[in-house]
Amino acid sequence: MDTPLDPASTSAYEDVRTAPCRALATEAVHAGREDLARQGLHAPPIDLSTTYPSYDSRAEAARIDAFAADGAELDGPPVYGRLGNPTVARFETALARLEGSESAVAFASGMAALSAVLLVRSALGLRHVVAVRPLYGCSDHLLTAGLLGSEVTWTDPAGIADALRPDTGLVMVETPANPTLAEVDLRAVAHACGSVPLLADNTFATPVLQRPAEQGARLVLHSATKYLGGHGDVMAGVVACDEELAGRLRQVRFATGGVLHPLAGYLLLRGLSTLPVRVRAASATAAELAARLAADPRVARVHYPRIGGAMVAFEVHGDPHAVIGAVRLITPAVSLGSVDTLIQHPASISHRIVDAEDRRGAGVSDRLLRMSVGLEDVDDLWSDLDRALGRGRAETPDVKGLHEALN
Numbered sequence: 001m002d003t004p005l006d007p008a009s010t011s012a013y014e015d016v017r018t019a020p021c022r023a024l025a026t027e028a029v030h031a032g033r034e035d036l037a038r039q040g041l042h043a044p045p046i047d048l049s050t051t052y053p054s055y056d057s058r059a060e061a062a063r064i065d066a067f068a069a070d071g072a073e074l075d076g077p078p079v080y081g082r083l084g085n086p087t088v089a090r091f092e093t094a095l096a097r098l099e100g101s102e103s104a105v106a107f108a109s110g111m112a113a114l115s116a117v118l119l120v121r122s123a124l125g126l127r128h129v130v131a132v133r134p135l136y137g138c139s140d141h142l143l144t145a146g147l148l149g150s151e152v153t154w155t156d157p158a159g160i161a162d163a164l165r166p167d168t169g170l171v172m173v174e175t176p177a178n179p180t181l182a183e184v185d186l187r188a189v190a191h192a193c194g195s196v197p198l199l200a201d202n203t204f205a206t207p208v209l210q211r212p213a214e215q216g217a218r219l220v221l222h223s224a225t226k227y228l229g230g231h232g233d234v235m236a237g238v239v240a241c242d243e244e245l246a247g248r249l250r251q252v253r254f255a256t257g258g259v260l261h262p263l264a265g266y267l268l269l270r271g272l273s274t275l276p277v278r279v280r281a282a283s284a285t286a287a288e289l290a291a292r293l294a295a296d297p298r299v300a301r302v303h304y305p306r307i308g309g310a311m312v313a314f315e316v317h318g319d320p321h322a323v324i325g326a327v328r329l330i331t332p333a334v335s336l337g338s339v340d341t342l343i344q345h346p347a348s349i350s351h352r353i354v355d356a357e358d359r360r361g362a363g364v365s366d367r368l369l370r371m372s373v374g375l376e377d378v379d380d381l382w383s384d385l386d387r388a389l390g391r392g393r394a395e396t397p398d399v400k401g402l403h404e405a406l407n
């Protein structure tokens, strides 16, 4: 029998490299768990260690030297919690399998993941970023404000090739984009990038609907806080990429400390197991709601992606704030990808930090509402929306008066 103390026999990756290609639904429940049965386990263990016994310090020195050289995942126990964690590694293994990439590196949030990518590129002197609007509000802010010393050129997909410079380290797109659900042709964009790595934020589509690595994106970013976790109770980010970039990302994660907590790693691995089912069910409801909204005279415009998905954006003729204030089943809240339905006003919340002119220029109108459709019954959701839209069309009630009326 294998002894669980032998790191080679307990590695979560060992079988993954040799496993035959399996369907997404199968990977979702098995990837990152290949070693469990042999260990006599069914649920993955949560390793909360911040440090590990190192009886052979000469061997540890050699392992640390190897990590400093290429950032490869350490064989055996991680030495210290900032270098790696076995529970988090299971999630990374599983996400890499779902995205069809060689590796994945998890972070404390989506923004920590994006920051690490920018630092990896600017450390090589490649500080220039070419990006397509809209992006998630804080990603836009991070680039526009140059908080990490990067410099951004905003362009449309057709302008990418012309915007590249010798010091361009990254091209960044979101598709479908937050919050307008605008789509870009990833294959065409990847071609325009030439040798510059393309980062595609795949938070909205998830690997269930789209695998950007297959279309030429070298980096696939997720706010795992959204669909991957899927229940609104864990914050995380992850980058799926080739092992060369993953090594640099692990080195930056080690040096800057934006690590994912092991409990979050556990919840994310559990979230992945239902990802295909959740995304498909919520997408079917979202498509139906998008159709009903498109047929509604109170709605000026509906945005729903060609590839589908569980996000719907729409512009109302009336007051968007009144709709937000009137929903009862749907929660008026930022974020997305949970089992319950959320709605928010991007110009006030998720994209408030983007300069108003830039925001409107990116198609984020002041009348736009963004809805993340959950797993509730479609007719229950529609009656809530229908009633809330009625409020939106009526005279704008002041919010205080509305609260009093409802209490």
Ligand SMILES: *Cc1c(COP(=O)(O)O)cnc(C)c1O
Binding pocket: 109, 110, 111, 112, 136, 138, 139, 174, 178, 201, 203, 204, 222, 223, 224, 225, 226, 235, 236, 237
């Ligand atoms: C939420 C979000 C982010 C940021 O992720 P956090 O986990 O909140 O840091 C990045 N990109 C997109 C598309 C998002 O929706």
